[in-house]
Amino acid sequence: ETGVTQSPTHLIKTRGQQVTLRCSSQSGHNTVSWYQQALGQGPQFIFQYYREEENGRGNFPPRFSGLQFPNYSSELNVNALELDDSALYLCASSLGSGLNTEAFFGQGTRLTVV
Amino acid sequence: GDSVTQMEGPVTLSEEAFLTINCTYTATGYPSLFWYVQYPGEGLQLLLKATKADDKGSNKGFEATYRKETTSFHLEKGSVQVSDSAVYFCALSDRGLTGGGNKLTFGTGTQLKVEL
Numbered sequence: 001e002t003g004v005t006q007s008p009t010h011l012i013k014t015r016g017q018q019v020t021l022r023c024s025s026q027s028g029h030n031t032v033s034w035y036q037q038a039l040g041q042g043p044q045f046i047f048q049y050y051r052e053e054e055n056g057r058g059n060f061p062p063r064f065s066g067l068q069f070p071n072y073s074s075e076l077n078v079n080a081l082e083l084d085d086s087a088l089y090l091c092a093s094s095l096g097s098g099l100n101t102e103a104f105f106g107q108g109t110r111l112t113v114v
Numbered sequence: 115g116d117s118v119t120q121m122e123g124p125v126t127l128s129e130e131a132f133l134t135i136n137c138t139y140t141a142t143g144y145p146s147l148f149w150y151v152q153y154p155g156e157g158l159q160l161l162l163k164a165t166k167a168d169d170k171g172s173n174k175g176f177e178a179t180y181r182k183e184t185t186s187f188h189l190e191k192g193s194v195q196v197s198d199s200a201v202y203f204c205a206l207s208d209r210g211l212t213g214g215g216n217k218l219t220f221g222t223g224t225q226l227k228v229e230l
Contacts, residue, residue, distance in 0.1 A: 004157075033217065042118075042203055042220030043158070055215040090157055097215030099207055100146050100165045105157035 004093050004106035012112045013081050021076040021109045023091030029104070031055070031097045032074040034066060037088040037108070049074055050097060078111075086113045116141045120204050120221035127194055127228050135189040135224045137178075137204035145206040147171075147180050147187040148218070152201045161189075161202070194228045201225045 005024045013019050025032050031050045035043035045058035049068035063079040072093070078085055088110050092103035121136040139145065146165045150158040162171030167182035176191045187204060204221040 031215065035218075040222070042205075042222045043218070045217040045219070048215055048217060050215055056217060058217070092158075092218075097217075099209055099216050100163070101207075101216070102160055102163070103218060105150075105159070107155075107157040 004091055004104050006089075006091050006106035006109050008109060009107065010110045010112075012114060015081055015083060015113055017081050018077065018079045019081060019111060021078075021089050021091075021111070023074045023076070023093070023106060025072045025074065025091075025093030026104050029093035029095050030072050031094045031101075032068055032072065033092045033094070033097075033103065034074070034076050035090040035092065036060070037090055039087070043090055046076070048097060055097065081113045083113050086111060116145070116206060116208050116219045118204050118206055118219055118221035120202075120224050123201075123223075123225040125224060125226050127226070129196055129228055129230055130193045131228075133189070133191040133194045133198075133226070135202055135204075135226070137187045137189065137221060139185050139187065139204070139206050141185075141206055141208050143208050145208040147178070148205045148207065149176070149178055149187070149189050150203040150205060150220075152203065152223070154200075158203065194226070196228045196230060199226055199228045 033048040034046040037043040047057040048055040088108040091106045148163045149161040162173040164171040164180035170179045201223045
């Protein structure tokens with residue numbers, strides 16, 4: 001069984017541009033969550049998708065948006081990039097989102113905004 | 115809202131030393147508690163978890179006990195190895211999403227360096 005894979009691994013963008021990050025969930029997993037991890041900090045919850053619907057959202061502005069596809073893969077889109085958006089973006093997949101559900105993380109996409 | 119507080123690092127130990135990384139939490143409900151580990155250049159890996167009060171999670175020699183009375187979930191290992199060098203994150207899971215799902219709330223992480 002394949003794990004969670006994210007692409008690209010590294011990305012450099014200019015302030016004001018738009019970016020799309022991609023995540024393939026682990027086989028059989030129907031839930032994908034996205035997290036932002038700033039340097040030296042813990043991951044912060046952005047949003048979660050369950051069976052193609054947004055299941056909840058953290059304290060991030062609307063320029064952070066997402067999609068989940070019928071095969072449960074997912075995209076994170078960020079518009080009007082700001083310097084503070086520079087971070088490691090982590091995708092986690094799980095089977096459902098119960099309280100005790102284990103989330104499996106990808107290796108992340110390192111986004112640098114200049 | 116929910117929050118997790120971890121001891122600041124880096125923590126530097128000699129090989130075979132005893133490890134404790136403190137973690138306390140604040141939550142309105144009855145969360146599940148987790149420790150994740152992040153090796154350089156990698157994503158997060160689940161190390162252990164506990165789902166209710168007095169549960170002990172354990173894996174690879176690491177242990178943590180869910181203490182509801184002190185709202186703590188301290189990570190311990192009796193004898194660390196150089197290969198344990200990584201960043202350790204304490205996290206809680208508490209149902210709170212509008213769609214009924216749960217999210218993870220993480221601490222800021224504690225870097226562990228183990229030297230020969």
